[in-house]
Amino acid sequence: MVLSKRRGSKLRTVIKSNRISKNYKGFQAVKDVSLNICEGEIYGFIGLNGSGKTTTIRMLLGMIKPTEGTCYIKGKKITSTNHRIWRSVGHIVETPPCYPELTVLENLTIFRRIRLISDTDIVPKVMEQLHLTRYAQKKAGTLSLGNAQRLGIAKALLHSPEILILDEPMNGLDPSGIVEIRKLLQDLAFNRGVTILMSSHLLSEVAKIATKIGIIHNGRLIQEIESIKLSDLLNQQLVIDTRNNQSAISQLTTAGYISKINNKGLIETTDRRAIQDPDKISRLLVYKGFPPTKLTVKEENLESHFLNIIERGGETLQ
Numbered sequence: 215m216v217l218s219k220r221r222g223s224k225l226r227t228v229i230k231s232n233r234i235s236k237n238y239k240g241f242q243a244v245k246d247v248s249l250n251i252c253e254g255e256i257y258g259f260i261g262l263n264g265s266g267k268t269t270t271i272r273m274l275l276g277m278i279k280p281t282e283g284t285c286y287i288k289g290k291k292i293t294s295t296n297h298r299i300w301r302s303v304g305h306i307v308e309t310p311p312c313y314p315e316l317t318v319l320e321n322l323t324i325f326r327r328i329r330l331i332s333d334t335d336i337v338p339k340v341m342e343q344l345h346l347t348r349y350a351q352k353k354a355g356t357l358s359l360g361n362a363q364r365l366g367i368a369k370a371l372l373h374s375p376e377i378l379i380l381d382e383p384m385n386g387l388d389p390s391g392i393v394e395i396r397k398l399l400q401d402l403a404f405n406r407g408v409t410i411l412m413s414s415h416l417l418s419e420v421a422k423i424a425t426k427i428g429i430i431h432n433g434r435l436i437q438e439i440e441s442i443k444l445s446d447l448l449n450q451q452l453v454i455d456t457r458n459n460q461s462a463i464s465q466l467t468t469a470g471y472i473s474k475i476n477n478k479g480l481i482e483t484t485d486r487r488a489i490q491d492p493d494k495i496s497r498l499l500v501y502k503g504f505p506p507t508k509l510t511v512k513e514e515n516l517e518s519h520f521l522n523i524i525e526r527g528g529e530t531l532q
């Protein structure tokens with residue numbers, strides 16, 4: 215169980231990139247990206263279109279060679295000859311490839327054989343896990359995008375890998391499909407110790423599932439956030455409304471709470487004492503004759519945090 219390992223002092227790094235860069239004919243798609251992803255971690259890799267997620271993932275999977283830097287899986291350097299590494303890795307990159315004229319069952323059977331897996335029960339088991347059983351006889355080329363994505367994930371899971379590297383695994387899934395895949399990935403990471411690197415545009419999904427988040431912008435890894443520290447990092451505000459906000463704000467200022475009137479005419483404060491104890495603010499305003507008609511703590515979400523740091527040009531990590 216990874217949860218118990220997590221309490222231990224040091225977890226093993228299983229996916230690592232050491233200052234990798236990729237140039238395409240003078241265009242630098244990825245610049246100096248260092249990742250250290252530990253066992254059992256779900257690393258959410260987020261960035262705008264063209265920010266370098268897929269290029270980084272392709273380098274980690276040995277599909278393209280970094281112009282500079284080195285990638286490692288379980289401590290082993292990724293080279294064109296080191297094939298053993300891939301026994302422990304399952305992956306999907308962009309739209310997962312399949313044989314479009316063959317059925318879902320035939321596709322998975324072929325991939326099982328390619329992986330030299332003798333256990334024939336694994337295909338029905340993985341189809342069941344990914345809710346693909348009823349599509350077993352359907353040609354893969356006729357699947358909806360969401361079901362093609364499930365087929366890709368099923369293929370990636372066939373050999374029970376210790377590491378999953380998934381480029382946009384939620385792509386094309388409907389809301390219930392997203393929840394299913396989230397639960398599946400969480401089960402794999404938390405109960406079976408699988409290490410997951412997943413890129414996604416769905417920031418709220420990443421915030422729900424990832425144990426660590428990396429933000430890539432213009433090819434650079436500009437911020438890494440431990441999920442448990444996410445709420446400390448996201449800005450919070452206490453928003454207050456009274457029948458006389460100008461007078462109420464003077465009372466707050468006199469009491470030492472720095473506040474302002476926002477563009478909706480409401481009082482806003484980022485004072486941590488106020489955010490942590492809104493009841494105290496309420497009591498103060500009632501006592502001064504301006505009882506609040508609204509008192510809410512608003513938290514910035516990952517999406518607005520992401521857009522804020524992108525707008526500021528990003529705080530470079532390295």
Ligand SMILES: Nc1ncnc2c1ncn2[C@@H]1O[C@H](COP(=O)(O)OP(=O)(O)OP(=O)(O)O)[C@@H](O)[C@H]1O
Pocket residue numbers: 238241243261262263264265266267268269270
């Ligand atoms: N083979 C290539 N030749 C030239 N430029 C490329 C090549 N592959 C990617 N790029 C460029 O590198 C940059 C990063 O692309 P990449 O696909 O890694 O971004 P991404 O973050 O995965 O984007 P998206 O979310 O849209 O998939 C883009 O500007 C892209 O056009």
